[in-house]
Amino acid sequence: MIRVAICAPSASLPRELAEQVQHVAAGYGDVELHFHDQCFAEEGHFAGPDEVRLAALVECANDTNYDAVWFARGGYGSNRIAEEAIARMGPAAQGKIWLGSSDGGYLLGALYKAGIGRPVHAPMPLDIKRDHGADAVEAVLSWLSGDTAQLEPNLDGRPTAAFNLMTLAMLSGTPLMPDLSGHVVMVEEVSEYLYAIDRLFFHVTANLPRSVLGLRLGRVSDIPENDRPFGMTAQQIARHWCERTGIPFLGEADIGHDAANRIVPFGVTDRDASLGLAGFTLGKPRSWQ
Numbered sequence: 001m002i003r004v005a006i007c008a009p010s011a012s013l014p015r016e017l018a019e020q021v022q023h024v025a026a027g028y029g030d031v032e033l034h035f036h037d038q039c040f041a042e043e044g045h046f047a048g049p050d051e052v053r054l055a056a057l058v059e060c061a062n063d064t065n066y067d068a069v070w071f072a073r074g075g076y077g078s079n080r081i082a083e084e085a086i087a088r089m090g091p092a093a094q095g096k097i098w099l100g101s102s103d104g105g106y107l108l109g110a111l112y113k114a115g116i117g118r119p120v121h122a123p124m125p126l127d128i129k130r131d132h133g134a135d136a137v138e139a140v141l142s143w144l145s146g147d148t149a150q151l152e153p154n155l156d157g158r159p160t161a162a163f164n165l166m167t168l169a170m171l172s173g174t175p176l177m178p179d180l181s182g183h184v185v186m187v188e189e190v191s192e193y194l195y196a197i198d199r200l201f202f203h204v205t206a207n208l209p210r211s212v213l214g215l216r217l218g219r220v221s222d223i224p225e226n227d228r229p230f231g232m233t234a235q236q237i238a239r240h241w242c243e244r245t246g247i248p249f250l251g252e253a254d255i256g257h258d259a260a261n262r263i264v265p266f267g268v269t270d271r272d273a274s275l276g277l278a279g280f281t282l283g284k285p286r287s288w289q
Helices: 015-025 050-062 079-088 102-114 125-129 133-144 165-171 194-207 234-245
Strands: 002-007 031-035 068-071 097-100 118-121 160-164 184-190 214-221 249-252
Touching: 002 050, 015 031, 015 125, 015 133, 050 068, 050 079, 079 102, 097 102, 102 118, 102 160, 102 165, 118 160, 125 133, 160 165, 165 184, 165 194, 184 194, 194 234, 214 234, 234 249
Parallel strands: 002 031, 002 068, 068 097, 097 118, 160 184, 184 214, 214 249
Antiparallel strands: none
16 A cells, blocks of 8 residues: 655645545555645645644654655745755655655755655646546556556656746755756746746756756746737747757657646656556665666
């Protein structure tokens, strides 16, 4: 049995969505989900005050009853508690898989930098509300059960990391930022003007190490309409800044803010091995750095 603790380091999750996720999980007898009560706390934008979100995250991290920690949703807020959370994590956290995306990228990056467990870019419970949202939840449950078909198709044995573009830009230059030298970096974005996408690529490409192996662009969706055309597509923007900074542009990535968001374990992925918990030795992630 794979036991997964779910907490909300950013914004809260409606209870009815948690019930829908549990309904999907009932079809996976080898995966058991436990929603921490903190997921449903609310204080302004956040799933409870910083100290409440921090305590729940650390509790899940250090509880030996759980094999993985899944972030309930993004939104905003995990960066406010990430550094302190890392400092409080004990030996049990080393043996866990960490699942999330969007704002959860702050934590995935910080965990990767600290060498704690196996960070994994993946759909989150909130995705159940999207069109075909059950597919997103099933992708995670299936991968945890050992299904490599849920992996992003461009993973090729080279170290890889995946982020929301805004999250990666905000990580850059902070104590949470991992060293992405020798990595393929995948990024995606949602609900940003194209001029903002251009601004983000200006910042990200300037701050990635020159030894980065390349960049892949996932889906850039729900782009607002500006008062004038920007004149470049998202991919043209990515190519432009990669060319200016000497970073190889490697093409598309199958990730995004949608139910089709594919799974990207940070580090090296062995497609010939059954991943999820089946390919993860406690305390010793499989070839992840």
